[in-house]
Amino acid sequence: MTFAVTLGLDTLSFMLALLLVTLGLVVIFGLMNVINMAHGEFFLIGAYCVVLIQKIGLSYWWALLLAPIVLIAVGLIVEELVIRHIYRRFIDSILATWGISLVLKQLIVIVFGATAQSVDSPIPGPVEILGVTYPAYRLFIMGVAIALSSAMFLLFYRTPIGLAVRGVIANRAMAASLGINTRRLDRATFAIGAGIAGVAGAVMAPIMSVDPQMGVGFLIPAFLSILVGGSGTLLGALTGTAVISSTSVLVSDVWTQVVAQVVVFTLSILVIRFFPRGITGRRS
């Protein structure tokens, strides 16, 4: 029983953190048709914001403020310098954003060094929940993730801005001719997606080893979630992250992390092969 509860909590916390990265990716992909390989590095920079704050000697909570600000700025710069030139060149967008990810990662290595940094947990100590002791900070992560993703869902489905975004995803030319400023919408979406990935990075930093390679470690599962769940909708992203994270946590608890990685990747490749529109998508 306790094993099941721990497993459930582990899955939930991994899934929610993954969801934060995936949501940004899904909206950018749906809206601009850009596969953003640099999204993992946005997550990475968010985590290094925490390292920076800790080095300065400020309290951890400032990092949660700093990370979105830094990342929104980074997102705007990247969008302005690179992304807007390659909107209509799909394959090139993969390459260019991957180049950006290299550059950002290397900048981090130059500034902070290539070795792993450790970050102190701001809420040390466990709590008792459903008969198991569980780290309190992980519950905090879940809270943040739930709050942020609910806010995203509300923004997407219940506000005029969300309606505009969904309109552009459905038919860009039509939306533009109805007077929606698609250019501004693209820029804002990219920046917000980057900002959320940054918050995710900052929140996850205390429970991960912060090193320049951690971005890829989150990027690939996030992509798989989108492909498995079905691209284009937030619901697909939700399903996909649930499938990916539960499989990965389950297998790595029973066997090892390496086996989990192999199993998850192989399964995803099969799912993508047989359900090209994802498991939530309608079959063509």
Added chain:
Amino acid sequence: MVTVGSWTLLGISSLVLDDWNLAQLAQYMAYGIFAMGLAFIWGQAGLLSFGQAIFFGIGGYSVGLVALGHLPLLGSSTMCGFLLALLLPGCVSYALGRILFLGKGLSGAYFAIVTLCAAVVVETLAQQWSFIGGFNGLLGIPPLGAPWRTAVDGYLTPVEDYLFMLAVAVLVFLGLLGVVRSPIGTVLAAIRDNDQRTAFFGYDVSRFKVWAFVVSAVISGLAGGLFVTQFGFVAPSLIGFGLSTEVLIWVAVGGRNVLMAAFLGALLVRSVEGALSDRLGNFWLLALGVLFVVTVVLMPNGLFGRILALPPPRRFRDTRTAIKLKRGTKV
């Protein structure tokens, strides 16, 4: 003209450069062959593969395992190793290609991401599998032998070795060029530009994709095998995600649409890296990343793509053929 000139220049450099530089350049040749394999599938057939190093690594491991005598059934001849280095990537890519392309099939980005995942999985497996050396890889793989020399260490001298690599590179180049300029190459280009329309013309698009994938995998396997004989050891880093993406950079920087440009791109990036990476340290990768982004955004043909582009095949230049085609007569 420029293409022939470049090859001649590479040939002449065997007389000019010292042994150490020649050995380096011979290593880069292997990377160059690898780059041509990728340029073939990416530039010609439009399939962006993020997992090309899987085949490079399989080729490398095949040659390494056979040379060290780990596969007793096959003996330890270099010939056998290379045969395996061609056969194994071919079979793996055929299976993978059939799974991915036949039936509904995957397109564009999905193929890129699936191959990326496959590269990560294969690298992880290679690190765990102790038979092929695990994390450490296989050490002490002998260089290419010279059977006509009876001395105890009958290996090729650096100049001979370099010329051998150059010859293989030229052969691979001519072979791939032949395919690219043949009608098959035209079909592949059509698939790249619009695969639906090509399918409507009655071509079996997925079969062409599978075979293009196999050809490029076999070339990559050959390159991997050659590289290992130059480098002397094979490690999981040769089979994984890192090298797969590096080769993408070389090809993008050189020019993805032209085989020769991709080859020179690999040579250029590796040479500059060899010369500068000690001095620049971490800033080298930064500069490379920036260069990569700039070429992708501003120069889709790469640095050499435009200079080295060859005129279209003769059958497109001959107006009489075009007229006959228009009338529907058999050519």
